[in-house]
Amino acid sequence: MTTVALLGTGIMGAGMARNIAKAGLSLRVWNRSREKAEPLSDVATVADTAAEAIDGADVVVTMLFDENAVDAVMKDVRLGPDAVWIQSGTVGVDATARLAQLTDRFVDAPVLGTKQPAENGQLLVLASGPAALKSSVQPIFDAIGQRTVWVSDKPGDASKLKLVLNSWVLSVVAGTGQAIAFAEGLGIDPALFFDSIAGGATDSAYAQLKGKAILKGDFAPAFGLDGAVKDAALITEAMQEAGTDSAVMKAIHSVLTQAADRGHEKSDMSAIYHGFR
Ligand code: NAP
Numbered sequence: 708m709t710t711v712a713l714l715g716t717g718i719m720g721a722g723m724a725r726n727i728a729k730a731g732l733s734l735r736v737w738n739r740s741r742e743k744a745e746p747l748s749d750v751a752t753v754a755d756t757a758a759e760a761i762d763g764a765d766v767v768v769t770m771l772f773d774e775n776a777v778d779a780v781m782k783d784v785r786l787g788p789d790a791v792w793i794q795s796g797t798v799g800v801d802a803t804a805r806l807a808q809l810t811d812r813f814v815d816a817p818v819l820g821t822k823q824p825a826e827n828g829q830l831l832v833l834a835s836g837p838a839a840l841k842s843s844v845q846p847i848f849d850a851i852g853q854r855t856v857w858v859s860d861k862p863g864d865a866s867k868l869k870l871v872l873n874s875w876v877l878s879v880v881a882g883t884g885q886a887i888a889f890a891e892g893l894g895i896d897p898a899l900f901f902d903s904i905a906g907g908a909t910d911s912a913y914a915q916l917k918g919k920a921i922l923k924g925d926f927a928p929a930f931g932l933d934g935a936v937k938d939a940a941l942i943t944e945a946m947q948e949a950g951t952d953s954a955v956m957k958a959i960h961s962v963l964t965q966a967a968d969r970g971h972e973k974s975d976m977s978a979i980y981h982g983f984r
Pocket residue numbers: 714715716717718719720738739740743770771772773775776777779780795796797798818819820821822929930931934938
């Protein structure tokens with residue numbers, strides 16, 4: 708039986724782990740703060756160290772915050788010669804290229820979807836890596852996702868698509884927070900904004916979802932604002948390398964940072980709303 712080691716049981720990793728176990732794969736989990744891995748002990752072996760989780764595993768999945776976290780965790784471990792590494796955290800284009808140098812059995816596999824899709828096994832998996840590794844990783848992708856988009860055989864291409872998708876997600880969330888704060892500033896009930904776009908060409912299910920949460924003051928993190936700050940910086944950097952004007956993404960980064968400075972770093976990214984006020 709395939710043994711999977713999943714490192715990083717945060718908002719996303721915990722849900723992904725549960726679905727990997729549900730698919731009947733043998734699972735080990737590890738998290739820097741052990742208390743976040745402990746609730747998975749009914750379906751997985753909770754390892755004391757990353758090295759212990761990885762030892763003898765066929766597939767290693769990293770779902771860590773950023774490149775620094777991946778470096779910190781992977782620098783002290785040795786992957787088995789036949790082990791495949793699925794790198795699913797959003798670390799950007801340049802970092803993915805650096806990490807892919809560490810092993811030729813590397814699959815770049817960021818995901819789209821937040822906490823609930825992760826818990827329901829409904830993520831969209833974006834994948835790029837050697838075609839020969841597809842059969843080893845597809846069972847894991849099928850467990851965590853509703854669909855896999857194989858972008859190319861080149862690690863880094865899936866991360867490029869991920870940044871394109873997140874540039875759009877951040878733009879929608881920023882636009883939503885901005886519209887609410889603007890309506891309030893003008894003395895207009897922001898609920899009228901959502902009523903006005905409902906069902907029309909400019910409507911967006913995501914704007915309605917995030918908008919309702921903002922109006923309720925519900926900022927429980929599905930996608931943390933700290934992660935949005937990280938991603939806006941990664942997108943800005945990639946845009947500059949791609950020759951795309953990054954003025955809008957820089958502005959989104961600045962408003963996100965303002966919201967973080969006002970104490971909302973650990974809230975959902977929709978707390979960008981607080982940066983507009
Ligand atoms: P999260 O809940 O903040 O989890 C982050 C994980 O990284 C935790 O396991 C954390 O360990 C670990 N970590 C951070 N710094 C570390 C370090 N220096 N050494 C070891 N471990 C470290 O974040 P998440 O929402 O699950 O996101 C994980 C990744 O997926 C991020 O790259 C994020 O951008 C991406 N992503 C998130 C979403 C979303 O909607 N949430 C969607 C798609 C992709 P501790 O628990 O010990 O802090």
